[in-house]
Amino acid sequence: MSIDYQEKIPNNVNLSEDRRLQRALEKWQPGYQQWWSELGPEGSHQMDVYLRTAISVEPGGWANYGHVKMPDYRWGIFLAPQEEDRKVNFGAHKGDAAWQEVPGEYRAELRRLIVTQGDTEPASVEQQRHLGLTCPSLYDLRNLFQVNVEEGRHLWAMVYLLHAHFGRDGREEAEAMLERHSGDADKPRILEAFNEPTPDWLSFFMFTYFTDRDGKYQLASLAESGFDPLSRTCRFMLTEEAHHMFVGETGVGRVIQRACEIMNEHKTDDVRKYGGIDLATIQRYLNFHFSVSVDLFGQEISTNAANYFTMGLKGRFQETRIDDDHLLKDATYSVAEVKGDGVVFSDQSALTAVNERLRDDYIRDCQRGVDKWNRVIEEAGIDFKMTIPNRAFHRGIGTFSAVKATPDGRIITQADWDHKHADWLPTDEDRAYVTSLMKAVTEPGKVANWIASPAKGINGTPTDFEYVRFN
Ligand SMILES: [Fe+2]
Ligand SMILES: [Fe+2]
Numbered sequence: 001m002s003i004d005y006q007e008k009i010p011n012n013v014n015l016s017e018d019r020r021l022q023r024a025l026e027k028w029q030p031g032y033q034q035w036w037s038e039l040g041p042e043g044s045h046q047m048d049v050y051l052r053t054a055i056s057v058e059p060g061g062w063a064n065y066g067h068v069k070m071p072d073y074r075w076g077i078f079l080a081p082q083e084e085d086r087k088v089n090f091g092a093h094k095g096d097a098a099w100q101e102v103p104g105e106y107r108a109e110l111r112r113l114i115v116t117q118g119d120t121e122p123a124s125v126e127q128q129r130h131l132g133l134t135c136p137s138l139y140d141l142r143n144l145f146q147v148n149v150e151e152g153r154h155l156w157a158m159v160y161l162l163h164a165h166f167g168r169d170g171r172e173e174a175e176a177m178l179e180r181h182s183g184d185a186d187k188p189r190i191l192e193a194f195n196e197p198t199p200d201w202l203s204f205f206m207f208t209y210f211t212d213r214d215g216k217y218q219l220a221s222l223a224e225s226g227f228d229p230l231s232r233t234c235r236f237m238l239t240e241e242a243h244h245m246f247v248g249e250t251g252v253g254r255v256i257q258r259a260c261e262i263m264n265e266h267k268t269d270d271v272r273k274y275g276g277i278d279l280a281t282i283q284r285y286l287n288f289h290f291s292v293s294v295d296l297f298g299q300e301i302s303t304n305a306a307n308y309f310t311m312g313l314k315g316r317f318q319e320t321r322i323d324d325d326h327l328l329k330d331a332t333y334s335v336a337e338v339k340g341d342g343v344v345f346s347d348q349s350a351l352t353a354v355n356e357r358l359r360d361d362y363i364r365d366c367q368r369g370v371d372k373w374n375r376v377i378e379e380a381g382i383d384f385k386m387t388i389p390n391r392a393f394h395r396g397i398g399t400f401s402a403v404k405a406t407p408d409g410r411i412i413t414q415a416d417w418d419h420k421h422a423d424w425l426p427t428d429e430d431r432a433y434v435t436s437l438m439k440a441v442t443e444p445g446k447v448a449n450w451i452a453s454p455a456k457g458i459n460g461t462p463t464d465f466e467y468v469r470f471n
Contacts, residue, residue: 009025010078011076011077011078013078015077024163024174025159025163027171028174031175040129041125041128041148042129042133044070045069046470047468048468049146049468050066050142050458050465051067051068051142052459053074053076054236055074055076056078057080057236076153077157078233078236080231086098090226090316091310091326091327092310092327093312096312098226099227099228101165109313111169113314114158114162114230115162115173118154118158118159118173119194120190121151121155121158122151122152123194125151126189127207128148128204131198134200134439136201137447137451139465139467140251141468146243146247147243154240159177161229182194182195192396193211193292201438201451202255202277203285203434204251205248205252206248206288209245209369210290211292212244212248213293213365216365217297218296221317223235224320225312226311245369249372252369255451255452256282258451258452259271260382262274262276263380264381275449275450276450279377279386284423285430285434287394287407287424287425288426290389292396293362294359294362295395297355301348301356302354302355305352305354305355306354309354317357317358329351331350332349332350333348335348336399336400338399338411343400363391367388370388373386387407389409390409393405393407394425404416404417406420437450442470
């Protein structure tokens with residue numbers, strides 16, 4: 001079977017000139033397509049969706065819009081342009097030329113980093129696969145599918161690296177990406193947050209705000225890698241990730257806006273009575289999604305993370321803009337821990353604390369969107385503030401996983417937790433209520449009652465544009 005890759009798989013890696021790589025991808029592609037048809041967006045295969053497709057990395061080239069049948073989406077392979085004379089910018093090899101091939105001594109570590117990142121991409125598609133059936137509008141349906149096809153493309157990006165640079169083990173890892181499935185009892189996805197279903201649209205918006213943002217920080221620190229192909233791949237993925245977080249930020253914002261509208265219109269706090277989602281429920285969803293997302297940064301003190309840094313494989317957020325020696329031999333960093341019934345900070349080796357530093361960067365970034373949501377509430381004249389829970393709250397990984405804490409960071413007993421956690425995390429009743437609202441609205445320009453209309457359309461289109469055509 002011969003496939004014209006320039007035609008079928010838009011790319012800027014000269015696929016057509018590398019026969020070995022072409023053959024490897026040719027073998028992998030049917031499995032990918034089968035995975036998409038079985039575990040990609042349910043019921044979507046006949047729809048024409050107004051999607052952006054990357055066809056080059058030049059400005060304008062990576063955002064080509066048009067109606068596409070999703071199984072025919074052209075999942076491309078793009079690396080950001082090679083920077084001349086790029087160096088390894090941190091760790092033991094600082095100052096060396098960036099590696100164009102995998103350094104033999106770090107092969108296993110690099111493979112593990114790429115596989116762990118790659119595994120999250122198809123996982124989120126699997127987690128979100130039923131959502132299309134209950135879209136609150138065509139605009140939202142289109143955004144869901146945009147996120148899904150790009151996560152598929154991110155899998156291609158990681159699989160390309162595995163095939164191009166890791167020989168036979170790389171091919172085996174690429175196969176395994178399609179064998180593990182989100183929530184599968186025998187072969188689950190690698191990271192726990194990617195095995196939870198995304199059962200409703202409020203969860204989807206929270207996921208794209210908080211969990212895709214974890215992706216942003218992981219990609220940004222891999223974009224600093226001394227392994228240049230990984231760096232270039234991740235830099236291009238970050239351009240797409242921005243839209244996913246936009247979907248989350250504006251999505252949650254619109255749910256909040258609608259709750260405020262109902263409160264003002266009916267002079268009531270009982271938003272549910274009028275089919276909206278009350279602010280307290282939104283806050284509980286926020287608490288849940290934030291806490292499972294901060295877990296993704298791993299242990300506060302991590303020798304693995306220190307090793308990745310010293311090896312030059314994974315840097316800190318915006319490594320080259322940090323004003324220090326980029327070696328971290330004697331530097332310290334303030335790390336959170338439990339003391340008595342509170343959270344305190346103490347200086348630890350900055351090298352073993354790179355995970356914690358990345359988590360701090362992430363938490364600061366999360367706050368920006370929450371501030372915007374609070375402005376919506378304030379402008380509606382309502383006395384309520386969304387807050388990000390303390391990092392000690394509801395943790396499954398790291399020092400705080402051993403304790404129970406309130407959203408404001410007070411350590412409490414198990415008995416207190418059992419008594420109070422229904423105030424802080426979505427209850428079965430909350431979830432049942434949110435689920436009861438999930439009914440598809442597919443008339444152009446119309447939106448479900450529990451969410452406000454988008455402020456503007458995609459790519460300059462009006463909001464009543466026919467983003468998805470059902471055939
Ligand atoms: Fe992604
Ligand atoms: Fe994403």
